[in-house]
Amino acid sequence: MKLRCPPTSAANAPRHDGRARSAAVLGLLIAPLLASCGVTSRMEPYKQTDAVIDDGERVVILARRHHANHEAEQEFINCISDSLSKGKDGIAVHPSSEFEDKMYPWFEPSMAPLSTDDLSKLLEKPGVLEQVRETGVRFLIWLDGSTDRVASGGGITCAAGVGGAGCMGLAWWEDDARYDATVWDIKELSSAGTIHANVKGRSVMPAIVIPLPFIARPQAAACRGLTEQIRQFLTTPEGYGAGPEEG
Amino acid sequence: MRAVFRTVCRSTLTATAALLGACVSSVVVDARFPAPLIEPLPVRMGILYDEELKNFVHVEALPQQSAWTIDLGDANLALLSPLFERMFAETRTVDAVPVAPALRDTLDGVIRPRLEKFEFDVPIGERDEFVEVWMQYQLTLYNPDGSVVTEWPVSGYGKAELTGRREDSVRRAAVIAMREVGAAISTKFAEQPDVSYWLRERQDEAALSADLGS
Numbered sequence: 001m002k003l004r005c006p007p008t009s010a011a012n013a014p015r016h017d018g019r020a021r022s023a024a025v026l027g028l029l030i031a032p033l034l035a036s037c038g039v040t041s042r043m044e045p046y047k048q049t050d051a052v053i054d055d056g057e058r059v060v061i062l063a064r065r066h067h068a069n070h071e072a073e074q075e076f077i078n079c080i081s082d083s084l085s086k087g088k089d090g091i092a093v094h095p096s097s098e099f100e101d102k103m104y105p106w107f108e109p110s111m112a113p114l115s116t117d118d119l120s121k122l123l124e125k126p127g128v129l130e131q132v133r134e135t136g137v138r139f140l141i142w143l144d145g146s147t148d149r150v151a152s153g154g155g156i157t158c159a160a161g162v163g164g165a166g167c168m169g170l171a172w173w174e175d176d177a178r179y180d181a182t183v184w185d186i187k188e189l190s191s192a193g194t195i196h197a198n199v200k201g202r203s204v205m206p207a208i209v210i211p212l213p214f215i216a217r218p219q220a221a222a223c224r225g226l227t228e229q230i231r232q233f234l235t236t237p238e239g240y241g242a243g244p245e246e247g
Numbered sequence: 248m249r250a251v252f253r254t255v256c257r258s259t260l261t262a263t264a265a266l267l268g269a270c271v272s273s274v275v276v277d278a279r280f281p282a283p284l285i286e287p288l289p290v291r292m293g294i295l296y297d298e299e300l301k302n303f304v305h306v307e308a309l310p311q312q313s314a315w316t317i318d319l320g321d322a323n324l325a326l327l328s329p330l331f332e333r334m335f336a337e338t339r340t341v342d343a344v345p346v347a348p349a350l351r352d353t354l355d356g357v358i359r360p361r362l363e364k365f366e367f368d369v370p371i372g373e374r375d376e377f378v379e380v381w382m383q384y385q386l387t388l389y390n391p392d393g394s395v396v397t398e399w400p401v402s403g404y405g406k407a408e409l410t411g412r413r414e415d416s417v418r419r420a421a422v423i424a425m426r427e428v429g430a431a432i433s434t435k436f437a438e439q440p441d442v443s444y445w446l447r448e449r450q451d452e453a454a455l456s457a458d459l460g461s
Contacts, residue, residue: 073408104281105430109423126286 036172037214039201039221045229047193050237051185057138058092059084059234060099064144065109072143072179079223080143084230091234094137102131120189138187139234145179145197147219156207167207174202177222181230195233197226270313274414276322278422282329283433290449293341293350293357293391294331296324305365312369317417319362319425326425327360334433345393355449356396357389363400367420369413377406378413380420384428388442397441403427 053059061081063072077096085093100107106122113119119140123129156169177199183192201216300323308314331338341350344357364383370376381404388396405423407416436442 071406101281103284105283105426105433108426108430110427111430111434127284131284 037202037204037216039199039216039218041197041199041218041221041225043225043229044196045193045233046195047233047238049185049188049190049192051188051192052237053091053138053234056092056136058094058136059139059141059230060094060096060135060137061141061143062096062099062107062112064112064142066112066114070146070148072145073147073219076147076179076219076223077143079220080227080230083223083227089231089235091231092136094135099135099137102135103128116184116189116191119184119186123186123189132186138185139192140184140186141230142182142184143179144182145177147175147177147222150174150176150200156205156211158207166209167211168209170204170206172202172204174200175216175218176200177218179222179226181226183230183233193233195226195229197222197229199225272313272315272414272417273318274315274417274421275318276418276421276425278322278325278418278425280322280326280329280426280429282333283429285333285433287334287336288437288446289336289453290355290446291337291339291353292331292335293344293346293354294327294338295341295344295357295359296327297359297361300360300362303362303365305367307367309369311371315367315369315417317365317367317421319365319421322421322425323360323362326429330429330433331358334436344389344391346391351391354391356445357391359387359389361385361387364402367417369417370409376409378409378416378420379406380404380417380424382421382424382428384432386432386436388445396445397439399436399439399442401428401431401435403429403431 061077061084063074063077065071081093081096084091105111106113106125106128113122123132152171152173154169154171156167156171158167159165177197179197181195181197183194184190185192199218199222201218201221203213203215205211205213205215301320303319303323305317305319306314339354341354341357344359345351346354346357361384362382363385365380366382367378367380369378381402383400383402386399386401388399390396403424404427405420405425407419407423409416437446
């Protein structure tokens, strides 16, 4: 799947000779830049059970927070939770912070179960299984990963004088959004599968008198893609995904 | 009285911090902490909250940054009160240890929490960086007569994305660190060797009393 950065307005320029020529020149200069600006995403779903979510059951999305150097951003968790619960085929999502409070301290970073075996042991503790049942949560989705800037370059120089001011140059940067969603089925006490999302976005900002930012948003694209995959994962039995989706 | 003491204390600390740096970043950690989902231990415990704990304010000037004042007084009580109430069969606050003779038969022990160390780091600038907070409490378990059963240092670490206001990130990291402390206290207190032995003694005494009573 490939998303383009915002189109320029050159194509809709009015028919005025001088302006049209300027727009055409600007368009010619910017077109190659736009071609290099975009988002590339790759989704790899893997489902190992035929479990699907039933009426009255909920999911909760939690960030893996035991890593020293990264963790899934809270805004990303919120994005997935909100998107998943919206629409006519929305899925009931339990707010993550509320779930962590109700289950405190068992889902704090240092205490959270790292495997379904750990989860089984946790559910044997007094009151824990009853509390989980009370929340109505059937599927627990662990999100791991982050969005990082992996490359950047170019430069823009600006100057100002008596006659005016302007900028010249080109800056670009690449962001890489990598996330893994691991789905645990609390009812079956097993791992239902994983979805890997890798979305790369290259943004460019040419400056011809004024800077024109064409910004790719790989994190937003990862949120949309992962939400759709999770929705299919939870509502379609085993074998819904025909392997990795590339674009 | 406490409010007056606190206002004077905070003003003094803020003035000191202002002298240390050109500007001061102030954080008041005000959060609600949930009670832990655990089985209470079958003991009656007195809780001694020192004024120092109730009015704890950390003041520090970070290199190349502003001075910081971080007020954890209310948060200490918000964390520890529901925690201890859920951890023990019965709790009551006490003013001193050893406890008054009239209270000795009504309590099995006294816990005195203190916030011993607080460290934090706020990176300068760039994206993908985290504010980090590390803190260490010292829990002292006493018998009602004032003899020390054990001292247990409990630490917690929290980090939060550096987004928006730096003060908000520090507050979030501090809350995460405090929740970690609460998690450790609620799940590991009874596992400490001295505490485990002390709990067994209390249970044996209770069983003996029940036998003698029947």
